[in-house]
Amino acid sequence: MELLYAASVGLLVSCGVFLILRSRTFPVVLGLTMLSYAVNLFLFSSGRLSLNSAVVLGQSSEYADPLPQAFVLTAIVIGFAMTAFVVILSIRARADLGNDHVNGHVPEINNKRKV
């Protein structure tokens, strides 16, 4: 199961990185969201994987590690704030610059091969 978990994290990272390397803002935002899933899962797993042991006192005999959970919880919320900010930034950029290319301008066609 650990292998499966690690593979999922790795795949999420790959997909996220591929997306943030795209040239338009929206896929980049999706990529960042994907990366934050991956990062959250990664951080969460630093407390190791344990089944049926939620850290609510008196509810189970063993407890999972609560500290990564607490950190990841705030990371999720902050991640949302960051995603929101980037989204609005890309809307603003599109409105001000007239395109949604990450470089702020669409490369000319004859430059395309070189870039």
Place this chain on the structure above:
Amino acid sequence: MTLLWIPLLSLLGSIISSMTGKLTRNQSTMLSLLMPIIALGMSINLAPAVFAGEEIRETFSWLPELGINIAFRLDGLALLFVFMILAIGILVIFYARYYLSDKDSMPKLYSYLMLFMTAMLGIVMSNNIIQLWFFWELTSISSFLLISYWWYKSEARKGAIMALTITGGGGLALLAGLLLLGNIVGSYNLDIILASKEIVQASQWYEVTLILILLGAFTKSAQFPFHFWLPHAMAAPTPVSAYLHSATMVKAGIFLLARFYPVLAGTDLWFFIVSITGLATLLFGAYIALFKHDLKGLLAYSTISHLGLITLLFGLNTELATVAAIFHIINHATFKASLFMATGIIDHETGTRDMRKINGMWKFMPYTATLAMVAAASMAGVPLLNGFLSKEMFFAETLHQQLLGSLSWVIPVLATVAGAFSVAYSARFIHDVFFNGDPVDLPKQPHEPPRYMRVPIEILVALCLIVGIFPSFVVDDILVAASFSVLGGYAPEFEVALWHGFNLPLLMSAFAVTGGIFIYTQRRYLFLFQASLPTVNAKKTFDNTIYSLIKWSQAKIGAIENGSLQRYLMLMLLVVLLAAGWPLFEMNQLAGATDRTPIDIHNAIGAALLMIGALSTVIWYRTRMVSLIMISVVGLMVSIVFTRFSAPDLALTQLTVEVVTIILLMLALFFLPQRSPRESSSMRILRDLGISSALGIVVGSICYALITRPFESISDFFIDNAKTGGGGTNVVNVILVDFRGFDTLGEICVLGIAALGIAKLLINLPLFMPGSDSEGRPWAKDRYPSLLASISQWLLPLALLVSFYIFLRGHNLPGGGFIAGLITAIAFILQYIAHGSNWITERLTINYRKIIASGIAIALFTGVGSWFFDKPFMTTWFDYFDIPFIGEIELASALIFDLGVYITVVGATLMILASLGELTADASKEEVNI
């Protein structure tokens, strides 16, 4: 404290004189003179102890961990320089009073001069080499300020930049050298370094260290081929030239040679580099000086030549050469400073410095002429003057070296040649300026300067004479003390005397004088020859070099920084890949020692869904709506992962955040194109696939390595104390609101700031409102489906109730402020979706900014509240109460903190979504109501 006071007084003087702008010129001068005079008095007071062989030290702790302390020491060498810096400084300040015109700002000059004085005093008295370097750089900076004193003149600015570039570059080399030296010895303390000659010279880094330190010294002391900044620095006012560029700053490099002589000298490399550089500079300077028509240009090259002479003396492998070097430092400072001042007078009274125009000054200013001629004679090395004595010693020492093996006889010959040239240019200075016919169209009618302007020159010229006639009487003490510290603990037997009998050095002097006069009389041929040589314009060459350097580095930077964010990101990811991937190569086994959990069917299905979702997002990334739906699958699966692996709080948070995020992204899609164009070339796709797979593999491997290894957690503390210390059984929530409440406070502040930033970004947004989707289909006319509208209205109170419940139970069961806040926000967003924001604003006027602010305020004041009970910030209080009918309940201050979190989350989330949503609601409404 005495030692510290000497530079401190000068610094104080700098500050005081900068504030004398409102006073008269005399008052300003008097005030400025006060501090250096006190400092000079203090150093004279210390002199007897130093002459007796004592070394005075003072240390104050600064960064003792790094071995950097504020440390001063005063030995013979330092005392000699302190005397020179203060005494000549005082004379220069006095002289500048008469030199500056009414337009020039006197406080500015005085303030810079004394800042420079502080820096020089700091260099010579430092007992820590890092501190020494600090003052060294300060001289470069104050010299820059002083050269550019007449900032409106182009040549002043250019000269200042050139001087700063050369001496600053040398300063960097010096820093590298000093750091190496400190590393070799293991201390930055000068005392320890000076006592570590064997360690340093045995080190494999000795050569590099020596060359770096010498680079610092040679650039500062204008040694060939770094000499060219000095003539251009003559754009400075003449008092500055007299002080910095003859008497003190250019001697800082020489001082460095002397200071590190005990530890660095003695090797062939030292003698070879130092003597050859010195000899080349001596000859070159003396030769070029003859051809300069500008008075200050002549003096500048003469200074270069004399600095070369001193450097050469340090490179001659004899003890007496060192004594001669120190002696010549004193003599050169006296005659050169007075010559500069005399030049200043001539410039001041005639309006020009061109020797082709200035002739026959004897008739107009005989008194000044006499003074200048005596000083120039000293420069030429005429007997009865101090310049003669040290030049004799120099000639004598050139005869006692074996530097070039069987060719060593060349050095005295070349020294005599240089001596002849220095006689020639001194003769030119005297003859061309004061005799040689009548002046040629001078801008002003020349006459004697104000009486007191001559006083500093008189003092210096008197010194030249006194030292020249009664040398042992005046300079023996200081010379012995300084040689004592340069030679590392003993002084050789020597006798400075006017008459040593008929010997070889005297013959060399005679040759030099007659040769010099011969050269001067035959100068016409030399000038013709010089004119036929190709001219080297140092300024132009320098400018071109700097310009091409800038262009080169711009090209290099441009190659990396080409304005493409995509490229920057790619480079950063590559760095991450290298940094994170490299350690994996050095790890022997990826899997750790803990037992694996077997894969069950639920996990397998979950993982498959997650992976399919992620891959589909990428595959259909150009069709944005599809990829958005796909990524929401991933988000959903992530929250199920959290549920599966015992993190109910995380699952709830992830789920609610997912809802908000997807709504936000859908809203954003309204303003953005619905499709991404096909843009990337196949090569680009391949490259990105490579980078992303590599990173995925690295991160996945690290993750696997991590979770299969046993670990020690600090979490037992939280589990043990959650109930007793924090009063809750949901440990995650107790950590958030109690143990690490300060973190949470920071997080909600970030959330609030992000929301505010978003609101600001949306103000005055040029609206881009597509009337149809990307395929040209118009939006549905039925904007708010009535079914959704009526259901959502019923859902609102229910959702609020749920969020209230989740909030209250959060301390003991999964839930809490973050989650409850998100649920509340979703409930409201549903109303926005169902009815449109106009409908909402008609019924509810909410100022989200105030909500966010009050949420943060509540959280903050809950924390501050504990101060009133003399507890540290954010100490939780809780107790149990028995309330009739309801039973025993627990009240904790953490609950109020969580309320703050709740309110902030609601406010921020709604502010983000509502302000974006409002844009779509009413395009005619100009103002965005937030």
